[in-house]
Amino acid sequence: MTTPINRLGTLHETAIEQRDPCAHFATLITMDEEGQPTSRIVTLRSLDQDGIALLVNADSPKIRHWRMNGKWELSGFWPSIMVQYRLRCDAELEQTKAVRQEWLAKPHASRLADLYHQRVRPESAPLPSRQTLLDELAALDAELENDMAAPPAVSRLLLKPKLLEIGRASLADRLHDRRLYRLHAETWTETILVP
Structure with missing residues (x-):
């Protein structure tokens, strides 16, 4: 069964094949101690049916914000294929031997x-x-x-979306194809949105 995460993964693979300079990056938005949004660019380590994985410092402000209030959103844009996305919901932080091995592969x-x-x-x-x-x-x-x-603080943050929006731009007529997916009790629903 194809899920919205699988669709996003297929689009991600296409962006990589197109050598999109943004294919491996996204913007992670959290809410700080004052309730203000804070954003930063992060590197996508993987994107598959399990979710989106990032390598993070467990002591960083972004993780401190996430632990404090649980609020985050990830958004990205792949200009080579004119696709944008945003997602939010659950996240898990892992500190394992495998994560440390992955860290050793970084530049x-x-x-x-x-x-x-x-x-x-x-x-x-x-x-x-x-x-x-x-x-x-x-x-x-x-x-x-x-x-x-x-x-010691190197960690894997796995983002497990329950809300995912994928937009495919149409430059010819500006009638972009926007779809909002929500996960309810193991079932995804789809809503087509006005561009």
């Missing part, structure tokens, strides 16, 4: 940044200057000498 600079958050300054902390960041990263890199173990 060196990305792993170094994760270790910097853990050992030097937390994510989103203020800096006196850009040069301070560069100097501290260089010092940490020299200290580690490529002997990098996954930081």
Whole structure:
């Protein structure tokens, strides 16, 4: 049976085949302590029938916000195929050996940044200057000498949508095809929306 998540996965594969520069990225929106939306670009690690997986720092502001109020939304746009999507609902945070192995496959600079958050300054902390960041990263890199173990906070956030909207743009007439899917008791419903 084809589910909306499977449809989104097929579109994602098409965007990757088209070498879409946005295929592996999306915007994660959470609500901060003051009830204000906060957004940041995240990397999609996988998109399949289980949901969408991200590698995250469990101590980051985005995870702190999610733990505080459970509210989030993920949205993305693949311009090569003119598809946008947004989704929300359940999420699970995992810290497992497999997650740590996945972390080891990340590029060196990305792993170094994760270790910097853990050992030097937390994510989103203020800096006196850009040069301070560069100097501290260089010092940490020299200290580690490529002997990098996954930081304790590295985690997999699995987003399990119960609401998914997929929009396919029609540039010719602006009559975009927008469909809203909702999961109720293991069954997806579909509503066609006015563009």
